[in-house]
Amino acid sequence: MDAAALPGRPNPSLRAAADGFGFVGDGEVVLKAVALHTAAAAAPVAGPDGLEVPAVARGAQDAAAYVRAGPRRTVYFDPRQVRAAIVTCGGIAPGLNTVIRAIVTTLTREYGVESVFGIQSGYRGFYAKNWLQLTPDVVADIHKVGGTYLGSSRGGHDTMKIVDALETRGINQLYVCGGDGTVAGARALQVEIAARRLPIAVCSLPKTVDDDLCVIDRSFGFETAVGEAQHAINAAAREAADFPNGIGLVKLMGRNSGFIAVHAALASGEADCVLIPESPFAIGGPDGLLAYIEAQLAAQGKVVIVVAEGAGQEHVAQAVDKPSCDASGNKLLSDIGLRLLNDIKAHFAAVGTEVSPKYIDPTYMVRSCPPCAGDSLLCTLLAHSAVHGLFAGFTGFMVGPVNGVNAYVPFDEVAGKKKVVDVAGGRLWLRLLSSTAQPDFAASSGERLSRAGSEVSGISTASL
Incomplete structure (x- = not known):
């Protein structure tokens, strides 16, 4: 989705009343690599107090960067017209319920969204199950237990059927929780959505206890x-x-x-x-x-x-x-x-x-227990960042910590790839x-x- 082609509007959250406190600037990025390599053969340069320090090898560094996650001053969705859906896929992991709860509360309390749906039993739930209406009261206590309130499953991904369901139900924001296979499925949905020119933004949140998703520091559930x-x-x-x-x-x-x-x-x-x-x-x-x-x-x-x-x-x-x-x-x-x-x-x-x-x-x-404090915090911050990202007009990304800062990583950099020791x-x-x-x-x-x-x-x- 090209945010520049959409009509922007002021962010409706309480941050706007605080003179923009906490908003992320459009030019803020997170570097993929932060450990610099010095040039062993380069001539040293004068440092503080006359000490010689090696020169940095310029041009040899990985300059890749990702958009920094967080709320923007301008948003591209009218909260009154947002219809959001959340789905959890693949194996369960500690923190799934915390993510679901935090997405719902951020959508409803910070942005004023009234229509949030939970998809039962993974991808197949889009076309084979009844959808659940999610409200802050419904999800109030689900973070205290392990597993996923929505249920999960493996397989069941049918791109056409899922996009048909999204279009029929008028969904315009989709939050997908899963590992690399789930991200690949989300990417397939994004491609079909773009082909149909539908106004639906898609993001994923990194769920795998194996911590084998590329680029990001860690996925939720791993610490637990x-x-x-x-x-x-x-x-x-x-x-x-x-x-x-x-x-x-x-x-x-x-x-x-x-x-x-x-x-x-x-x-x-x-x-x-x-x-x-x-x-x-x-x-x-x-x-x-x-x-x-x-x-x-x-x-x-x-x-x-x-x-x-x-x-x-x-x-x-x-x-x-x-x-x-x-x-x-x-x-x-x-x-x-x-x-x-x-x-x-x-x-x-x-x-x-x-x-x-x-x-x-x-x-x-x-993988079936409730999350530890560290994972609970990570899940909450990832959910916040995901909602902010879709409202900011971004789509086709996984949100995750990159060198300690949450960022929006394009699906293509993580789908179908594995991180190994x-x-x-x-x-x-x-x-x-x-x-x-x-x-x-x-x-x-x-x-x-x-x-x-x-x-x-x-x-x-x-x-x-």
Whole structure:
């Protein structure tokens, strides 16, 4: 939607009465990259007190920037004519209800919108379910519980049917909560809406506990998931410590990326080994996982292993008659946790060593609980920013924190792409190796994920 082609009007919020307090200027942007690289070969320049400092390599920096999120002095929707719809798609995550509530209250209380609808059960709800009328009273207490008040589902995206429903119902603002697949669906809707020249603005809010959305610092639900995962790791460590040759094995979420496993392990400080999808590993052999576990038991009498659900899939047989993908197009995973548990039991039985393995799988616990304070705050601010963005005439964006500042990121930069842990020298992975003192299994086996350190096939890496 081209805001310049629309008639503008003063922002109706209370900010206008406060002489524009808190409005974002049209020229404010957020840089994609803020860490500058100095030119090693450049001549130093004189700094304060005569000290020499290296010159900055000009022209070599990533100058990409995004529009800063926030309320504008001029808006391009008449609140009396706004009909907004909210939908939640894919797996649930802590904070979804907080987002729903904050969108509704911002629309109604700050802008005076009277028609806000909730779409039940994900994308298919647009054409297969009754729509819910949402008011501040209806959503008053939903933020206190986990899950989504609207329900969710995978798949069900039918672009034509959804846009037909939006057009029939007179919707002109659409708020979509979901991960990269959901964003791809929102982008398809935006393209069709533009083709029909409909006055509908579309935005998405980043929902994935795996934190694998590109560009943004983090998605909502991740901080809560890491906290819950840390509890599981601590419990495994306690179990391992209290039994002879105790082995704590924890499987965490992380289909394509190991951010939950790495962050939770770093926060806990109890893990001796973390296995993630980005880093291949061998189970048997002198440089494999079982040999490492045996060495740790000999050295300290216990060991704690954390494995992300997408790790080591090459070691797990896929049932021939099992579907390869779910309704959202995600590859279905076999249970690497149970495979490792069985291999551990079989290995130590074969060598005649008594062990006490304890297996903990908190997968659905970490995503179904209410959000922590940090996620609640993030959800509220994202919802505010989303509403401000659509009223400002923007469309086709995901709102999220970029270097600590909320920004509007175009769908094309996130749809169909994945952020993964950089295991080819990334700081986050090196911190993990330092914390656990585990060997770099990928390096010792001569294997390395080819996508690490690159942006190939829609995958980008993160190094913190």
